[in-house]
Amino acid sequence: MRSTTSILDKIFVKRFYLENVGFFLILFYLFFGTVNGANLISYHHALIRGFISSTGFLLIVLGIWTAYAIKCMWFVMKTLHSPGYDFLFSTMGSIPHGERKWHWVRIQTEIYLPVLIYSAVSIFIAVAEHRYIPAAIIAVVNILHCVWPLWLYERKIWKPDTIFFTGYIQQWINKHFIKPPVLFFIYELLTNFPMRIISTKLASTGVLWLTFLLLSRDQAFDLRGLQLGVICCALLHMQLMIHHRAFDDTYLSFMENLPIPLWKIYARLTGIYVLLFLPEILMIIVNAAHATSAVGIATVLITGISLMMVFRCLLYFPKMNTEIHIRYTLSISFVTLFMILAHYEWLAILLLQLAAATLFFSRYRKYEAYIDPDL
């Protein structure tokens, strides 16, 4: 009979590494693939020396390690909350207190292992260079990252309905705040698919950061460059739009019985995409305020939101799957880009708005989720 340790390893540790193969491949490529093999050791030696000798750099590294520890903890909590894993509450709850704690620490340590290996090398180098304080900080922080999630895991075992450590905040919000429909999809993303919205926002703000970097190298600030960046940002949100349609189809069909005029539903749709685009809006305002006029910024922002509205409204054609959607969105983006390059940006905005409104008002009441008969 297999031991409890090996079964728990299969449930948590092996699944963690299997589900994060892509993440680790990218990380491995960034750390070891982008550096010449001959310089690999000296590169990492210099990197470690860099953060053990600079407090600011060390704080950034510790922040990244903390983010990874949270990712590990999130995975365990999500597993405990997933359907089909209910048996863990009765089985783990039956293990003696000390033994169970040992299992939690071991699981957390095993999935946190990549950081532990790198930090162990860092401590070794720091001690060799007589930098005892950074070495101690690294050691303490990493030991804490193996231990603190234990408190949450224990709490989850005894209070299975606790979704996350924000449970009390969530309860307070539920009691004192009525969620408006405009926030339903954003709530869905934040509560059930946080990685999806975080990765989209990271990619989108990354594109904007690169755009501003390139624009800052030019003598004159060309607004069209920023508009190109915004078009890319809108395209990066396509995955969220497909998800949005599926969410509406699955969970919000009950709202079709509510007496809400179409214009209000359209306004709500606009509100959802304005809110989704809010981080980019703030980033554009902060970075472009000194370089262009308010009208210029407004043009850029309205272009981005108009594009997202058209992309979303295209999905009111039930047979519009991801593949067909990409074709249409790319075509629309190219036409918009050429109009912007020719300084017809307001005409482009007008046409996008007209297209979005026409699609919505003609398709919304006729739309019904398409089920592929071949599936």
Added chain:
Amino acid sequence: MTLSTKIALKKNCVYISEFFIFTFLKHDHMSESVITLKNVRKAYQGNPVLEIPFLEVPVGIHWLKGQNGAGKTTCMKVIAGLIPFSGEILLREDISNKYNPVALRKAINYAEAEPLFPAYLTGNDLLALYMNTKGGDKDWINEVATQLGIHAYINFPVSSYSSGMLKKLSLLLAFTGTPQLILLDEPLITIDTAAVETLYGLIREKSEQGVSFIITSHQPIDESVIRLSGVLNVADKTITRN
């Protein structure tokens, strides 16, 4: 009996039967209809599931009967405006789905057989949404929520509800606003006996105020508690009145 007498008798029988049919139709036409379906067609991926040339449902409580997969839920979703269809639906021969889709939705409430809501919404979120859009007497709804025992968990997210709790919430939402027709899809499943009694009481109360009901149920409806006005049969992609 001579042939001419037989023919005369036969003619009389035809006249009498025609008289009765005419009288029945006249009476039927005169009885106030709550909902009228005209040329209603619904197809899924090109396969027709409902084809109703004409159906007039009078005011009252109706039991919508049919086998599994006959199209009862589809029919309810069509009337409630949840899914698109071709044809026209008229409420009280006045409010059309084509010209007054919002007014129609305000007047028709629907409780699904297996309600599904976003997991993070609380009962309170949903109740507020329904009250804000459908309107109605807040105090009365709160009283019903208390009777059904929903008030105890109304601030919890629906993900923490059992199927019975979710069903009770869905039924409560169907009684919000000032509906003229309430569609209840399998209202008796998963709820406890006390809630069934409360539900019967609510149906009686609303019916006395002129609200009509169309109810699907595989469990027999207790006719000693609520008086049925008629039965609607769903079969062969259409609906007939008994």
